[in-house]
Amino acid sequence: xxxxxxxxxxxxxxxxxxxxxxxxxxxxxxxxxxxxxxxxxxxxxxxxxxxxxxxxxxxxxxxxxxxxxxxxxxxxxxxxxxxxxxxxxxxxxxxxxxxxxxxxxxxxxxxxxxxxxxxxxxxxxxxxxxxxxxxxxxxxxxxxxxxxxxxxxxxxxxxxxxxxxxxxxxxxxxxxxxxxxxxxxxxxxxxxxxxxxxxxx
Amino acid sequence: xxxxxxxxxxxxxxxxxxxxxxxxxxxxxxxxxxxxxxxxxxxxxxxxxxxxxxxxxxxxxxxxxxxxxxxxxxxxxxxxxxxxxxxx
Amino acid sequence: xxxxxxxxxxxxxxxxxxxxxxxxxxxxxxxxxxxxxxxxxxxxxxxxxxxxxxxxxxxxxxxxxxxxxxxxxxxxxxxxxxxxxxxxxxxxxxxxxxxxxxxxxxxxxxxxxxxxxxxxxxxxxxxxxxxxxxxxxxxxxxxxxxxxxxxxxxxxxxxxxxxxxxxxxxxxxxxxxxxxxxxxxxxxxxxxxxxxxxxxxxxxxxxxxxxxxxxxxxxxxxxxxxxxxxxxxxxxxxxxxxxxxxxx
Numbered sequence: 280x281x282x283x284x285x286x287x288x289x290x291x292x293x294x295x296x297x298x299x300x301x302x303x304x305x306x307x308x309x310x311x312x313x314x315x316x317x318x319x320x321x322x323x324x325x326x327x328x329x330x331x332x333x334x335x336x337x338x339x340x341x342x343x344x345x346x347x348x349x350x351x352x353x354x355x356x357x358x359x360x361x362x363x364x365x366x367x368x369x370x371x372x373x374x375x376x377x378x379x380x381x382x383x384x385x386x387x388x389x390x391x392x393x394x395x396x397x398x399x400x401x402x403x404x405x406x407x408x409x410x411x412x413x414x415x416x417x418x419x420x421x422x423x424x425x426x427x428x429x430x431x432x433x434x435x436x437x438x439x440x441x442x443x444x445x446x447x448x449x450x451x452x453x454x455x456x457x458x459x460x461x462x463x464x465x466x467x468x469x470x471x472x473x474x475x476x477x478x479x480x
Numbered sequence: 481x482x483x484x485x486x487x488x489x490x491x492x493x494x495x496x497x498x499x500x501x502x503x504x505x506x507x508x509x510x511x512x513x514x515x516x517x518x519x520x521x522x523x524x525x526x527x528x529x530x531x532x533x534x535x536x537x538x539x540x541x542x543x544x545x546x547x548x549x550x551x552x553x554x555x556x557x558x559x560x561x562x563x564x565x566x567x568x
Numbered sequence: 569x570x571x572x573x574x575x576x577x578x579x580x581x582x583x584x585x586x587x588x589x590x591x592x593x594x595x596x597x598x599x600x601x602x603x604x605x606x607x608x609x610x611x612x613x614x615x616x617x618x619x620x621x622x623x624x625x626x627x628x629x630x631x632x633x634x635x636x637x638x639x640x641x642x643x644x645x646x647x648x649x650x651x652x653x654x655x656x657x658x659x660x661x662x663x664x665x666x667x668x669x670x671x672x673x674x675x676x677x678x679x680x681x682x683x684x685x686x687x688x689x690x691x692x693x694x695x696x697x698x699x700x701x702x703x704x705x706x707x708x709x710x711x712x713x714x715x716x717x718x719x720x721x722x723x724x725x726x727x728x729x730x731x732x733x734x735x736x737x738x739x740x741x742x743x744x745x746x747x748x749x750x751x752x753x754x755x756x757x758x759x760x761x762x763x764x765x766x767x768x769x770x771x772x773x774x775x776x777x778x779x780x781x782x783x784x785x786x787x788x789x790x791x792x793x794x795x796x797x798x799x800x801x802x803x804x805x806x807x808x809x810x811x812x813x814x815x816x
Contacts, residue, residue: 281625282582284618284667286660289626290652315527317482317538360528396540440528460528464545464552477547483786486810490629492673493615496578505675520676521808 295366299356301471304364311363312425315459319394319424319445326429328413329448330378333386339448342429346415348373353412355435357442358471370433372414375406378449386451390458391432393445398458400467401434401441410436413446438469438476488520491530494544495519498551501563511559513537519561580617580668581605585661586640591728595694596658597633597644602669605639608632610701611678611781611809614643614671618653628653631698631783631809632672635705644728646694677781677809681706685779686714688771690762690792692784693721695811696728699783703736712740718770720762720788722749744770762788764795774800779807786810 295306323342331337340348352371358364389406392398405411414433415422422428427444434442440460461467466475474480488504495503504520515536522541525531529545534557541557583600591597613631634642647658661667679687679702689699696719706715721727724747737743746758746766758766772778780801782792789810796806 280623281580281617281619281668282666283621284656285665287618287626287656288620288622289624290650312484313527314482314484314525315529315531316525316533316540317485395538438528460545463529463543463554465528477545477550478552484812485786486812487808489613489674489677489809490812492613492675493578493629493670496673497670502673502675504673504677518676520674 295364299366300364301358302474303476304358304362304471307363307365309363310365310368310426311359311361313359313361314425314444315397316395321394321429321445321447323429327447328378328430330382330451331448332389332450333384333453334451335383338381345373345413345430349377351412353414353433353435355433357435357439360438360440360465360469360471360476369418370412370414371416371419372412372430372433374409375411375413375449376409378413379407382451384451386453388452388455390450390452390456391441391443391446392448392450393443394447395445396459397443397445399432399441399443400452400456400458400461401437402455402468405437405468406434410434436470438465438471440465441469482525484526486524486526488518488522488524488532490524491532491544492520494530494546498553503563505564507562508541509559509562510534510537510539510541511557512539514559578670578673580670582666583641583669585663585665585667587663588661591644592726594647594658594726595644595728596647597642598657598661599634599640599642600669601639602641603639605641607636607638608641608672609675609678609680610635610705611698612672612674612701613698614641614669614673616643616653616657617668617670618656619668626653629673631701633697633700633704635701635708644694644697644700677783677807679705679779679781681709681711681713683779684713686772686776687716688767688778688780689715689717690767690780690782690784691717691719692762692788692792693726694728695782695784695788695809697783698809699781700729702781703733703741706741707736714740714772716742716744716770716772718744718746718762718766720746720748720784723747724750724752724755742770762792762795764798767792767795768799771796774802777802777805780805781807781809783809784811786812 326342329339354369356366412433415430431444432442492504509516523533532542543554545552583602587599589597630643633644645657648654733743
């Protein structure tokens with residue numbers, strides 16, 4: 280056990296209902312900004328969202344078309360693998376169920392891919408039945424670039440690295456193909472309630 | 481430019497712990513664009529783990545993920561690393 | 569050309585506080601004694617690790633502000649209002665307290681007198697710390713190498729090491745301040761953010777091939793490095809150390 284630094288303690292954080300905080304997590308009142316690379320700045324006129332890959336025919340929406348899709352407001356808790364959890368975050372976006380209705384596919388997996396090269400792999404089971412969205416508003420305001428704007432994935436039941444920032448589409452795949460962090464050491468699935476943080480956990 | 485970005489100095493301690501050598505003066509070459517720079521001059525981003533990117537083309541040179549007991553280091557974007565060699 | 573790799577596995581060592589000095593209202597220097605300290609080079613830093621009694625740990629990096637001097641090393645800490653580590657280091661530590669640190673670290677952002685000059689040192693706020701180690705080493709070694717420090721601070725009372733820099737000014741060292749938020753009455757010096765014009769007026773010309781060291785927050789370092797390249801300075805001659813927030 281390393282020596283104790285007299286009088287040092289972690290910064291005070293708001294208390295959270297323990298039943299809402301997964302093991303090893305602490306509640307934060309901030310919204311920390313973490314990034315694997317430079318913030319992209321795709322102008323909305325050039326932005327599109329595409330579902331492609333193992334589909335009968337790919338489909339694409341422009342920004343205007345995307346925000347005209349049926350949307351939902353979601354209030355949920357989010358959990359980052361770096362141990363912070365933020366409760367009662369509110370978002371607006373399009374359910375992945377709605378998006379997948381536009382394609383026909385036998386695929387069981389998909390990869391969310393983003394501007395800047397980031398990606399996260401997901402099982403279809405994890406993003407359907409109201410478990411995932413493509414969000415473009417946070418806290419009632421347009422999603423800021425540093426938090427993933429114009430649009431990011433929102434998959435609250437998995438560690439937040441799966442909720443890819445700056446998302447531009449979903450590639451449906453027949454096999455599970457590890458994304459950015461899954462390739463570099465993080466867990467393939469990422470369930471915070473089972474503490475699936477790293478490969479081999 | 482990202483205001484959260486740092487340079488290779490920020491991971492000097494971590495790299496020295498792992499490699500038992502001072503790494504920031506090692507010269508790395510980018511497998512994507514071929515540029516060469518000292519590790520101290522490369523761009524460091526902190527996400528779920530640490531990402532080292534080429535300051536010329538932004539491609540990922542290396543990624544570092546660690547928990548209490550293990551560290552994963554992936555080098556797929558580095559073509560080669562050159563360190564000075566002092567033979568005993 | 570890669571420089572010699574300094575080998576040796578880093579371990580955490582115990583550092584004992586021997587003194588705490590107030591530099592400015594928000595900045596303190598903490599002087600440590602580390603029993604087995606093997607010495608350091610000007611520009612290197614240490615990683616500091618704090619452990620709370622529930623086992624929670626926090627790590628931060630701080631540049632060594634002092635020139636090599638036996639088992640002694642000084643860290644200069646800016647108290648960040650809602651920070652987790654800096655208020656502890658700046659306000660809580662007393663002589664006799666011990667914390668863990670690891671180092672010295674870094675071989676890229678270093679200077680020693682045999683490397684010569686001319687030197688252009690550009691500091692933004694607390695970015696002065698590693699550059700001060702270089703300036704102090706230069707003085708201790710009796711070096712007269714042409715050295716220019718361009719130091720950006722918010723106001724007169726925010727200038728870290730102000731009096732010592734005034735004393736060291738001369739004998740080949742030129743200290744130039746720019747005060748970006750407020751200036752004292754009668755101030756005739758620079759009163760704006762560092763830009764290309766200022767760098768051209770203060771620094772050696774590109775033809776003199778100076779060794780340039782820039783340290784401070786990332787946006788500051790980016791702006792200065794870009795301006796220097798615009799002026800014609802070789803990118804390989806410019807070494808940067810970016811300070812940043814801890815993020816998440």
